[in-house]
Amino acid sequence: MIDGINHNPSFNTAGRKVGFFTSDKTRGYSGMSKAPPNSQYKQKQKFRTYILVFLAPACLVYTMFMIYPLLSSLGLSFFTADKAGNESFTGFANFIKLMTDDLWAPRFWGALWNNVKFFIVHSLVQNPVGLLLASLLVNQSLKGRTTFRTILFLPTTLSVVIVGFAWQLILSPLWGVAETGMALFGLEKYFLPWLGLEKYALTTLSLVSVWQFIGIPMMLFYTGLLGIPHELVEAATVDGASGWTVFWRIKFILILPIVGIVSVLTFVGNFNAFDLVYTTQGVLAGPDYSTDLLGNLFYRTFFGHQLQLGNPTMGATVATMMFLIILAFVLLYTYVWQRRVTSYEY
Amino acid sequence: MKKMFLLFFISSMVFTAALFATGAQDGAAGASDKVTITIESWRNDDLAIWEDILIPAFNKHYPDITVVFSPTPPAEYNSSLNAKLEGGTAGDLITARPFDASLILFQQGNLATLNDLDGIDNFSSVAKSAWITDDGSDVFAVPMASVIHGFIYNADIFSELGLTEPETEAEFFDILEKVKADGRYVPLAIGTSDLWDVATMGFQNIGPNYWKGETGRNNLISGKEKYTDDQYVAVWETLAKWAPYMSKGFEAQSYPDSQNLFTLGKAAIYPAGSWEIGVFNEQADFNMGAFPAPVRNKGDELYISDHTDIALGMNSTTENPEACKTFLTWMTTKEFAELYSNALPGFFSLGDFKLTLDDALASEIIGWRQIAKTTIRNSYQILGRGEPNLESELWVNTAKVINGTMTPEEAAKTVQDGLDRWYKP
Numbered sequence: 001m002i003d004g005i006n007h008n009p010s011f012n013t014a015g016r017k018v019g020f021f022t023s024d025k026t027r028g029y030s031g032m033s034k035a036p037p038n039s040q041y042k043q044k045q046k047f048r049t050y051i052l053v054f055l056a057p058a059c060l061v062y063t064m065f066m067i068y069p070l071l072s073s074l075g076l077s078f079f080t081a082d083k084a085g086n087e088s089f090t091g092f093a094n095f096i097k098l099m100t101d102d103l104w105a106p107r108f109w110g111a112l113w114n115n116v117k118f119f120i121v122h123s124l125v126q127n128p129v130g131l132l133l134a135s136l137l138v139n140q141s142l143k144g145r146t147t148f149r150t151i152l153f154l155p156t157t158l159s160v161v162i163v164g165f166a167w168q169l170i171l172s173p174l175w176g177v178a179e180t181g182m183a184l185f186g187l188e189k190y191f192l193p194w195l196g197l198e199k200y201a202l203t204t205l206s207l208v209s210v211w212q213f214i215g216i217p218m219m220l221f222y223t224g225l226l227g228i229p230h231e232l233v234e235a236a237t238v239d240g241a242s243g244w245t246v247f248w249r250i251k252f253i254l255i256l257p258i259v260g261i262v263s264v265l266t267f268v269g270n271f272n273a274f275d276l277v278y279t280t281q282g283v284l285a286g287p288d289y290s291t292d293l294l295g296n297l298f299y300r301t302f303f304g305h306q307l308q309l310g311n312p313t314m315g316a317t318v319a320t321m322m323f324l325i326i327l328a329f330v331l332l333y334t335y336v337w338q339r340r341v342t343s344y345e346y
Numbered sequence: 347m348k349k350m351f352l353l354f355f356i357s358s359m360v361f362t363a364a365l366f367a368t369g370a371q372d373g374a375a376g377a378s379d380k381v382t383i384t385i386e387s388w389r390n391d392d393l394a395i396w397e398d399i400l401i402p403a404f405n406k407h408y409p410d411i412t413v414v415f416s417p418t419p420p421a422e423y424n425s426s427l428n429a430k431l432e433g434g435t436a437g438d439l440i441t442a443r444p445f446d447a448s449l450i451l452f453q454q455g456n457l458a459t460l461n462d463l464d465g466i467d468n469f470s471s472v473a474k475s476a477w478i479t480d481d482g483s484d485v486f487a488v489p490m491a492s493v494i495h496g497f498i499y500n501a502d503i504f505s506e507l508g509l510t511e512p513e514t515e516a517e518f519f520d521i522l523e524k525v526k527a528d529g530r531y532v533p534l535a536i537g538t539s540d541l542w543d544v545a546t547m548g549f550q551n552i553g554p555n556y557w558k559g560e561t562g563r564n565n566l567i568s569g570k571e572k573y574t575d576d577q578y579v580a581v582w583e584t585l586a587k588w589a590p591y592m593s594k595g596f597e598a599q600s601y602p603d604s605q606n607l608f609t610l611g612k613a614a615i616y617p618a619g620s621w622e623i624g625v626f627n628e629q630a631d632f633n634m635g636a637f638p639a640p641v642r643n644k645g646d647e648l649y650i651s652d653h654t655d656i657a658l659g660m661n662s663t664t665e666n667p668e669a670c671k672t673f674l675t676w677m678t679t680k681e682f683a684e685l686y687s688n689a690l691p692g693f694f695s696l697g698d699f700k701l702t703l704d705d706a707l708a709s710e711i712i713g714w715r716q717i718a719k720t721t722i723r724n725s726y727q728i729l730g731r732g733e734p735n736l737e738s739e740l741w742v743n744t745a746k747v748i749n750g751t752m753t754p755e756e757a758a759k760t761v762q763d764g765l766d767r768w769y770k771p
Contacts (some may be wrong), residue, residue: 173596174606193598196596286538286742288746309739
């Protein structure tokens with residue numbers, strides 16, 4: 001799968017525990033060179049200039065619109081500006097201020113912790129439920145699979161602003177249908193203005209976000225599960241494995257690389273999240289900053305709000321911290337998880 | 347293949363050249379006879395008024411100047427304006443928030459000086475105070491309007507329940523209690539979800555009666571009074587008493603929710619700013635009345651918040667300064683003041699003219715200027731400068747007091763500590 005060569009599966013079909021977390025040595029082929037050991041290929045070839053021509057537009061555009069702004073914003077975080085807007089170099093002062101100052105630190109650590117909670121809810125709800133839905137959808141005997149698939153994926157295609165607004169209305173204590181809906185089951189006494197309570201607002205918003213984005217892990221798991229050859233499942237069934245065993249001992253292990261990718265996508269998405277909180281809770285991410293995510297802290301710092309003017313250099317510092325946090329997680333994924341998990345070809 | 351490529355190349359070159367040629371023609375034609383100036387504003391509610399009333403009236407005098415009113419949603423205005431100014435893409439005329447937000451724009455060189463503008467003397471020094479440098483030497487915006495705080499009530503509910511406008515705080519809570527006892531209506535239409543409304547229409551609305559308007563505001567600036575003083579803590583104590591009379595689930599009730607609650611006739615009293623009049627006239631099909639924030643004890647002097655709210659300044663990098671000045675000068679005339687105040691009932695012109703207002707509610711509210719001493723919000727001038735921002739602190743902590751997650755004393759201490767961090771009187 002990873003190296004793009006069509007090998008035979010390197011495991012037998014008798015239900016032997018396949019290589020989950022195998023060491024590098026037993027990974028076998030996936031690190032192998034693509035070219036067969038044929039000396040003809042090693043002959044010196046003329047450098048093909050047109051490759052550069054084809055690469056240039058993408059490189060230029062990417063450098064201009066991605067790499068340059070990123071580096072420039074990283075650079076900005078080492079500067080500070082006076083009232084007239086003159087910038088001067090301050091080294092790590094902005095970072096120290098962000099993490100230790102008694103005005104900035106509660107906001108930064110608060111937003112970081114909220115972001116972690118936001119991610120935990122997604123990891124515990126969005127991804128497992130996405131996997132469950134995907135494994136239900138691959139079931140051939142389920143009627144109307146395509147319809148369910150479309151309906152479940154639909155919210156992902158909506159704008160976050162629409163989703164935020166719709167849920168704000170649904171959960172509204174004044175006109176929302178949530179209370180009426182709960183009354184049908186006699187649960188109305190458990191209704192609370194969740195979005196307005198410090199204790200519940202963040203969890204509520206996390207679940208709204210899960211509702212919206214569940215389609216993405218679902219689809220990724222779905223394609224992964226579809227790709228598993230029938231022979232493997234059949235062979236295991238013939239050997240007497242139950243559906244439960246087949247799922248955990250064969251299917252789940254074969255889609256482990258996708259689990260990793262989904263986690264990374266969730267993490268990157270969550271730590272860049274901003275719009276849902278901004279639409280439903282406003283710039284100050286109320287009540288009492290309880291829904292403040294790093295993205296919202298960045299927006300508030302960089303652009304300011306009401307009488308508070310924006311502070312581009314501190315904003316860049318928050319942005320740099322977000323970049324570093326995401327980078328750290330992605331590196332962790334690449335060097336720890338991806339190296340230890342084996343991809344199989346079938 | 348080579349031929350095809352060549353053909354494609356040539357044709358695209360010809361096409362581009364043609365585009366440039368037409369573009370250049372357009373530019374030449376535009377420059378010769380007409381000038382277009384753009385107004386940046388956060389008042390997207392006013393788009394129709396500018397396009398249908400104000401700009402046509404201006405064009406009767408000056409047909410050659412095309413004016414485009416280009417608003418941004420209020421919550422995004424300051425940030426988007428700053429970004430546009432930085433990028434050099436901001437409009438020619440810039441709607442200015444009062445005090446420091448605009449003062450800093452002026453100090454950064456984004457707003458032009460308007461000291462020599464014809465007609466700028468039609469405004470009193472109080473009117474200009476929000477758009478002038480600390481030493482009073484430079485005016486940088488033409489004052490447009492102020493907004494007055496008070497309470498708007500559903501007169502039909504009042505007469506149904508036999509209630510009359512309260513004068514004292516005791517009478518006010520008595521009314522709330524009666525509406526609550528009746529059970530059909532929400533006594534007070536306000537929520538804490540959006541934070542700013544409880545601070546602006548709560549704290550700054552009833553507050554002036556506690557801190558004696560300008561006296562208290564100036565004492566805060568000079569350091570003679572602090573937010574931890576009794577009269578300020580008492581404001582939060584009173585606001586905390588509002589909570590039982592607010593709608594169930596007010597913690598998640600947003601500002602538009604409150605507006606709808608009132609205009610649908612489901613609430614008796616709406617803590618208001620006069621800017622609501624336009625929307626309410628349009629949406630409410632019941633009679634409305636208004637009363638100023640009740641005094642604490644009978645016979646006390648009445649103070650109201652008459653907040654200098656909106657002005658228009660000139661982008662210092664505009665390409666059409668003459669056209670902009672022509673427009674700004676027209677804005678200092680009585681014609682504009684009358685058109686504007688009538689088109690936007692609730693935004694009261696700051697010019698020194700005797701205005702006749704058609705709207706009953708608006709003329710009732712502007713009448714309070716005769717019976718009360720006026721002041722502006724105490725978190726704006728000078729105190730709105732530092733970090734943490736006083737205005738934001740008032741939003742967050744006032745909401746917490748009403749939500750019951752903070753005591754009035756804690757709120758006062760938090761706000762004063764925040765101020766002490768950077769402000770030395």
